[in-house]
Amino acid sequence: MIKARGKSRFWIIFFMGALLFGIRWTKGAGYLDLYSILLKPILPGTAQREWIKQGENIERSIRLKLLEDDNNRLRRALSLKESNFEQRISAAVISRSSRNWWKQLEINKGSKVGVLKGQTVIGPGGVIGLVDSTTPLTARVRLLTDPGHQLGAWIDRTKQHGVLTGMGTNRPKLIFLNTNGLAKIGDAVTTSPASTLLPPNLTIGIVQFVNEKALPSPYAIVQLTASPEAIDWVQILKNNGQK
Amino acid sequence: MAKNNKKLFILLTIICLQACTIISPDWLKINGINPCWPVILLLPFSLRNSPRKAAIGSIFLGIFVDSFTIGDASYIPSLFILSLVWSAYGLHNKKIELFLNIGLMAIFGTAFVGLSLWFQKIIIYSILRNNWFHAWSFHVLISEVIITGLVAPFFSSWLLLTYKKN
Numbered sequence: 518m519i520k521a522r523g524k525s526r527f528w529i530i531f532f533m534g535a536l537l538f539g540i541r542w543t544k545g546a547g548y549l550d551l552y553s554i555l556l557k558p559i560l561p562g563t564a565q566r567e568w569i570k571q572g573e574n575i576e577r578s579i580r581l582k583l584l585e586d587d588n589n590r591l592r593r594a595l596s597l598k599e600s601n602f603e604q605r606i607s608a609a610v611i612s613r614s615s616r617n618w619w620k621q622l623e624i625n626k627g628s629k630v631g632v633l634k635g636q637t638v639i640g641p642g643g644v645i646g647l648v649d650s651t652t653p654l655t656a657r658v659r660l661l662t663d664p665g666h667q668l669g670a671w672i673d674r675t676k677q678h679g680v681l682t683g684m685g686t687n688r689p690k691l692i693f694l695n696t697n698g699l700a701k702i703g704d705a706v707t708t709s710p711a712s713t714l715l716p717p718n719l720t721i722g723i724v725q726f727v728n729e730k731a732l733p734s735p736y737a738i739v740q741l742t743a744s745p746e747a748i749d750w751v752q753i754l755k756n757n758g759q760k
Numbered sequence: 761m762a763k764n765n766k767k768l769f770i771l772l773t774i775i776c777l778q779a780c781t782i783i784s785p786d787w788l789k790i791n792g793i794n795p796c797w798p799v800i801l802l803l804p805f806s807l808r809n810s811p812r813k814a815a816i817g818s819i820f821l822g823i824f825v826d827s828f829t830i831g832d833a834s835y836i837p838s839l840f841i842l843s844l845v846w847s848a849y850g851l852h853n854k855k856i857e858l859f860l861n862i863g864l865m866a867i868f869g870t871a872f873v874g875l876s877l878w879f880q881k882i883i884i885y886s887i888l889r890n891n892w893f894h895a896w897s898f899h900v901l902i903s904e905v906i907i908t909g910l911v912a913p914f915f916s917s918w919l920l921l922t923y924k925k926n
Contacts (some may be wrong), residue, residue: 612782616792618877619829623782649830659830664896665885682887685896690887702921746792 549633551671591608593718604755606630615745620663620683622646624751626655629714635714637754641677642743643720644668644708645751656753660745661689661721672700681721681739687746688725691737700737702726716754766870781828794901795911796870798825798835799842803866803912804846804920806843818843832884839878842869862920867905867914874901 540547612623627631628651636648638658647668659666661734666683670691677700680691691706693699704724710717726738778786780797788795798821806814813886822836846865878897 614784614794616900617904618833618874618881619831620797621830657830663830664881664888664894665831667887680824684887685894685900692887 518694520583530674532540533650552586576693582628606632606741606753608632608656608751608753609725610751615660615662619651619665620660620685620745622658622660622745623749624658624753625654626753627656628650632753636755637708637715637719638647638751639754640743642753643722643741644715645741645745645748647742648753658682658751661728661741662687662745667719669709669712669715670706670739671711672701672704672724673707675700678711679737688738688740689722689742691724691739693735693737696729696735698725699735702727706737706739781825785857788907791899791903791906793900795908796866796873796904798822798839799866799873799908800870800912800915801919802839802843803862803869803916804923805848806846807920808923809847810851811844811847813841814847816838831881833877833879833880835873837880838873842872863909863913866916867909870905870908871901874904921924 569710590669606626608624608626610622611625614621622638622645624638632648632651634648634650637644638646638648646658646659646660646663646666648656661668661681661683662685663683666689668681669678670681671678672691677693677695679691682692684689685692691700702724706721706724707715707722708715708719720742722739724737725740727735728737728758729735762850780794784794800816802814802821809817818839819836822834822839825835833899849865873908874897878894878901881897
């Protein structure tokens with residue numbers, strides 16, 4: 518009887534010791550897991566997660582605004598074009614001729630609201646063209662895809678400048694100004710930060726094909742990120758243009 | 761009365777042309793390409809008038825259509841030549857209202873206008889001379905010829921008959 522009691526005490530002590538050793542070895546993992554399971558019902562829910570995300574977004578937009586202001590101040594100091602995205606005019610596309618001999622759009626805002634020739638027109642995704650002419654109530658936009666339409670652009674990754682030239686298809690050609698370290702497929706093409714005509718760093722498209730051996734100059738084929746055929750609303754940036 | 765009708769008809773034609781060019785209805789497109797409206801309108805006018813009148817009409821039409829396009833390529837040279845050819849053809853052929861005949865003339869006219877615009881663009885924009893195969897031009901040319909060939913027999917025949925009545 519005394520022998521059996523001693524044996525069971527041994528096993529209790531053994532299990533307790535093993536348990537303690539296990540807790541120590543796992544650094545209390547079991548306890549922590551159990552604690553988290555018990556705590557789950559009173560943890561911050563999805564609503565709180567959204568509040569936190571919202572807070573993060575507000576913080577990011579404030580930071581973006583500060584950086585933009587800083588960037589504009591520096592650009593002003595260097596006499597470069599500013600990217601003031603607050604000065605935008607929204608307009609609807611009233612006529613589209615994006616596949617004809619002339620690649621153009623007619624929009625329902627004109628000189629009456631301050632649209633000027635040469636202003637940049639952007640759609641969801643990036644730049645789609647420049648204002649070619651205006652009437653008091655409408656403006657005609659020459660698309661980037663129009664044959665012969667030329668625009669300064671650069672590859673952000675390699676800092677290589679080039680001339681984006683419309684070829685009639687949905688994929689304009691970026692003709693590089695020099696020959697080495699040009700671009701890779703997938704590189705983003707944006708308006709040049711050194712441009713004195715266009716606002717800087719506006720997305721144009723993605724490089725789809727590169728021909729480094731082409732003569733007289735190497736080129737890349739760019740897939741536009743904004744498709745003029747599917748856009749019904751555009752925005753005109755007011756910070757460039759001529760009367 | 762007849763003269764007034766003609767004036768009204770010309771006015772309506774001009775408004776219709778403008779509307780068709782600007783609105784460019786989707787249901788009247790092939791691969792996003794409109795019919796060549798200047799050809800559709802010039803064809804009956806040239807067939808019913810003297811070469812001089814047709815030539816003047818084509819120049820005015822060309823100036824009018826050019827005002828709705830960007831760039832430097834113009835409709836005027838091709839429309840001018842077409843007006844002279846069609847007018848000469850119209851003077852010698854009496855049964856020109858035939859449905860298919862009109863369609864065929866519109867097809868050739870559209871191809872000529874398209875080739876003229878293409879050629880002008882090649883001259884104006886040196887970048888297009890780097891590669892002589894322009895897929896987009898073939899695409900526009902073929903689609904425009906097809907849709908104009910389908911639309912012209914209806915519109916142009918109707919216009920021709922109306923010209924005759926007036």
